[in-house]
Amino acid sequence: MIIFWEEKEIKDCRTLMLAVVVLRLLQSGVSVDAWGADGHHATCLLAEPLLAPATLKAVRSLLPEYAKGSLASLCTWPDDIKWQHQWRWTSPLHYIDTPDFLCRYNYLRDCHNEYGDKDMCVSGAINNFTSQLTSFQLPLDLAAPYLMTKHDHPNHYNLTEATLFLAHFVGDIHQPLHVGFTSDAGGNTISVHWYKRKYNLHHIWDSELINTAKQRFYNSSLSVMVDAILLKIGGKWVGETKSWGACANHGISCPDVYAAESISLACKYAYRNATPGSRLADEYFLSRLPIVERRLAQGGVRLAFILNRLFAQTSDSLINQK
């Protein structure tokens, strides 16, 4: 399914709208983060060393200068802007709500926003931004520096935004509770104790599992945690990475596969033994951390494969992805 969205034009009282949104959020008591910032940074940091040289060049040509060539530095951008009026339409693109307790995902049934607009969910968004990025052509001065006549290929889409959305949503779709049940908004309305604090279950999967792991096992450093996961990608998971990255029928990305895995893991690990009011501590943490690390690894590897398929000739890929 291919759809092409465009940014909507906005000219109005943004501050007032922002105040209304913040007030509504405070009233609802529902936290609406995505994989927290660490989850997104980890996904993009894991992808970066797996990018082919041509991919890195293309991605860097699309990044703003202040990113200093680092995709990871802007991987949380879609979360930063989703509160703004002109970007409000992107909020449902961070997740999928599936029927309660079914533990299965179906694109046609589940991929819509609250108004029933189809394709408005995280897998629809990955399809859309993947498709937009197939129109990428390297600017002439980078592709062929001896032909400096034209600087830009006019493109209907904003491919910088498309790249940042794609990198972010590939992260989100790997957070199991971003493909969760409808009535609890992916665990957002399930209040539990995490060691001595109270959070909702969704937040525990967005942030606290990674945070606790970082503090306990990785010297409080995300980059130490990412390096440990990279070692596992090149070690105990090395035989699986190719199949993680592959898509059937020459697909560039295959978000339905990632979403189906997520709801299955949500049922098996995230929701299990996490009823409202329960106390989650070492038993839950230690049994779920391997799932979180593997999902971060799959997100990073798949993001790299997708970007390489979009931007690199096979001959120059670091890993053979066809």
Ligand code: ADE
């Ligand atoms: N809001 C509603 N459902 C959600 C989900 N599964 N993840 C994040 N936010 C949501």
Ligand code: ZN
């Ligand atoms: Zn998000």
Ligand code: ZN
């Ligand atoms: Zn989230």
